[in-house]
Amino acid sequence: MRTESGSAGMLVVAALIALVWANSPWSESYVDLWHTELAIRFGDGGLTMDLHHWINDGLMVVFFFVIGLEVRKEFAIGELTDRSRVVVPLVAGITGMLVPAAIFLALNPSGEQAAGWGAVIGTDTAFLLGVMALVGPAVSTQLRIFLLTLTVIDDIVAVSVIGIVYSDGLSLGALGVAALCLVVLVVLDRFAVWQAAPYVLVVLVLWVATLESGVHASIAGMVSGLLVPALDPRRVDVEEAARTFRAFRQSPMPGVQRTARRSLTRAISVNERLQEALHTPTSHVVVPLFALANAGVDLRDGVLGDALASRLMWGIVLGLVVGKALGIFVGAFASVRLGWGRLPQGVGLGHTLAGGALSGIGFTVSLLIISLAFESTRLQDQARVGVLLAAVLASLAGWAAFRFSARFLGQTDAALPRTLSQPVDPARDHVVGPVDAELTLVEYLDYECPFCARVSGVGDELRAHFGDRLRYVTRHLPLPVHPHSELAALASEAASLQGRFWEMHAVLFAHQDELELEDLVGYAAEIGLDVERFMRDLDDDDVHRHVAHDVASAEESGVRGTPTFFIGDTRHIGPHDARSLIVALEQQGVGRPIG
Known part of the structure; x- marks a missing residue:
C-alpha cells in the first residue's frame, strides 16, 4: 500500500469503478451522489457545497498543499538546493507545457473548446511515478528525481493557471484576508515556529478566504505549502531529543514523556511532519476519491462516438501523448546540447523520452481543469474521454520507449553508479x-x-x-x-x-x-x-x-x-x-x- 505502484493501482481501480458505475443501470445514483449537498455551520454562517465540490475544492486542496510542501523541501534541503541541477528539467518542463498547449490550440483555435488548453499542460505525478514503477527500469532513482524536478515546475504553472485563468467573480475583501494569511505564514516561518497547529489553522482560514474570493482554492493549497519551512535536523535539537529520551527511559513518567515527545517532534521540521501525516491519506484516499468523482463518463447514447469525432478530444489526446513526450525530450536535448546544464548522472536521453511519454498522464490535474473550463456536459464528457484515453496511450508509449532505450541505447537503468570509480591507492589514501x-x-x-x-x-x-x-x-x-x-x-x-x-x-x-x-x-x-x-x-x-x-x-x-x-x-x-x-x-x- 505504501508503494507508488500501489497508489497508482488504487487510482486506476477508482477510475474503472466510476466508469462502470456511470454506464450501469444505476448511473443515476452516481450522478445523484455527487450532487448531494453537505453543510458546515457555525451559527448563522458556514459553508454549503455539493459532494463533488467538497472533493474538488476541498480535499484536493490538501493534495496541492502536499505538493507545495514537497516543492519547498526540495528547494530548501533536497535535490533543488543545487540550482545547476534545475536548468535541464526547468527547460524541459516549460517546453513540455508549451508544445502540448500549441498542439491543442492548433486543433481548437477558437470557440468554447479553446478554453480547454489548460487540460494538456499538467501531469499527474502520483500516476506517472506509479506507472514508471511498473513499466520502467528496475532501478530508476535518478530518473525519478529528474521527473519530480520537472513536475515541480509543471505543478506550479498548472496550479497558477487553475487559480488565475479558471477563476471568476473575484471578491477583493476575501482576497485581502487570503493575502493576510500568507503574510502570517511568512511570519511564522521567519520566527521559526516549529509547532504544526498554527500553520494548519492559518491554512484553514486561507482556504475559506480563497473559496469566498472566487479564486480556485487549489492555489491556496500550493502557495501555503510553499511557505511551510523545511530544515535539516539541527544537531542541538537531535542531541536534546536524545537527552530527554534517555531521561524518560530512566524515569517513565507522564511529564517526562511529554517533554521527550515535544523534543523529538521539534527535531523534525514542521514541513516533513505534515508531509508524513498527509502523504498516505492524500495518495490512498483523496486522489482515488477524486478519480471516483470525476472519471465517471456515461459513454452510452452516442457519447463515445461523439467524443471520438470531436477535435476537442483529439486535441487533448495528441497534446498529452505526443506534445508532452516531444516537448520534454526536445527541451532536455536542446538544453544539454547548448551547454545550459546536464542530465542527472545515470539518466540518458532515451529515459527523458520515456519519462516525457509517461508525463502525458494528466489525469488528476486535467480532470480538475476540465470541470472548471467547460459548463457544457457534452464538452466535459468529450474532454474526459480524451484524458482517460491519453492515460492509457501514454502508459503504453512510456513502456515502448523504455524498452527501446534498453535494447538499442543500452540504457537499462536510471540509477546512480554503485561501483567505486577510483580504486584504493595506499600511496595517497x-x-x-x-x-x-x-x-x-x-x-x-x-x-x-x-x-x-x-x-x-x-x-x-x-x-x-x-x-x-x-x-x-x-x-x-x-x-x-x-x-x-x-x-x-x-x-x-x-x-x-x-x-x-x-x-x-x-x-x-x-x-x-x-x-x-x-x-x-x-x-x-x-x-x-x-x-x-x-x-x-x-x-x-x-x-x-x-x-x-x-x-x-x-x-x-x-x-x-x-x-x-x-x-x-x-x-x-x-x-x-x-x-x-x-x-x-x-x-x-x-x-x-x-x-
Whole structure:
C-alpha cells in the first residue's frame, strides 16, 4: 500500500469503478451522489457545497498543499538546493507545457473548446511515478528525481493557471484576508515556529478566504505549502531529543514523556511532519476519491462516438501523448546540447523520452481543469474521454520507449553508479590496517556532518572485529551545506604532510562545532604540529588537489551524501552502524582487495 505502484493501482481501480458505475443501470445514483449537498455551520454562517465540490475544492486542496510542501523541501534541503541541477528539467518542463498547449490550440483555435488548453499542460505525478514503477527500469532513482524536478515546475504553472485563468467573480475583501494569511505564514516561518497547529489553522482560514474570493482554492493549497519551512535536523535539537529520551527511559513518567515527545517532534521540521501525516491519506484516499468523482463518463447514447469525432478530444489526446513526450525530450536535448546544464548522472536521453511519454498522464490535474473550463456536459464528457484515453496511450508509449532505450541505447537503468570509480591507492589514501587486507571498507566523510561524527568510531569497532582481515579507508566529501567542512578537510590533509592525519581526524570530529581557522590552528598545536608549516600547507596546491580528487571520485561513484560506505568496490545501501557493516563485510567473504 505504501508503494507508488500501489497508489497508482488504487487510482486506476477508482477510475474503472466510476466508469462502470456511470454506464450501469444505476448511473443515476452516481450522478445523484455527487450532487448531494453537505453543510458546515457555525451559527448563522458556514459553508454549503455539493459532494463533488467538497472533493474538488476541498480535499484536493490538501493534495496541492502536499505538493507545495514537497516543492519547498526540495528547494530548501533536497535535490533543488543545487540550482545547476534545475536548468535541464526547468527547460524541459516549460517546453513540455508549451508544445502540448500549441498542439491543442492548433486543433481548437477558437470557440468554447479553446478554453480547454489548460487540460494538456499538467501531469499527474502520483500516476506517472506509479506507472514508471511498473513499466520502467528496475532501478530508476535518478530518473525519478529528474521527473519530480520537472513536475515541480509543471505543478506550479498548472496550479497558477487553475487559480488565475479558471477563476471568476473575484471578491477583493476575501482576497485581502487570503493575502493576510500568507503574510502570517511568512511570519511564522521567519520566527521559526516549529509547532504544526498554527500553520494548519492559518491554512484553514486561507482556504475559506480563497473559496469566498472566487479564486480556485487549489492555489491556496500550493502557495501555503510553499511557505511551510523545511530544515535539516539541527544537531542541538537531535542531541536534546536524545537527552530527554534517555531521561524518560530512566524515569517513565507522564511529564517526562511529554517533554521527550515535544523534543523529538521539534527535531523534525514542521514541513516533513505534515508531509508524513498527509502523504498516505492524500495518495490512498483523496486522489482515488477524486478519480471516483470525476472519471465517471456515461459513454452510452452516442457519447463515445461523439467524443471520438470531436477535435476537442483529439486535441487533448495528441497534446498529452505526443506534445508532452516531444516537448520534454526536445527541451532536455536542446538544453544539454547548448551547454545550459546536464542530465542527472545515470539518466540518458532515451529515459527523458520515456519519462516525457509517461508525463502525458494528466489525469488528476486535467480532470480538475476540465470541470472548471467547460459548463457544457457534452464538452466535459468529450474532454474526459480524451484524458482517460491519453492515460492509457501514454502508459503504453512510456513502456515502448523504455524498452527501446534498453535494447538499442543500452540504457537499462536510471540509477546512480554503485561501483567505486577510483580504486584504493595506499600511496595517497588514508588506510588503517594491512594494505593487502582481504576486506576493504571505504568511507566518504564530512567533518562538519553530525551523522559522520556519530559513526566516527565505526572503523575501530570493525577493526576490533575483523583484525588484520580488514583495511579501513577514508576519503573527503565536504558538503556545500556545511560552511567549514572544506577547510577542515584541508586541515586534515595539511596534518597528513606531517604524519598526523589520524590525530587531526579524531580532533576534528571531537570539535566539529568549532572549525574556524583559529580553532584549526589551535588543534595543530595541540597534536604537536609545526604550526607555521601547517598554515602554509593549508594553501598548498597538492593539499587542495587531494581533496578535489576525493570529491570528484565521490561524484563518479554516485555518492551524494555523508557518510557513504563502500564494501569492497560496491556502494553500501542500508544502515551504517557497526553491526550492519559487519554483516555486509562478512557477506562479501574473502576476496581480493581493490587496488
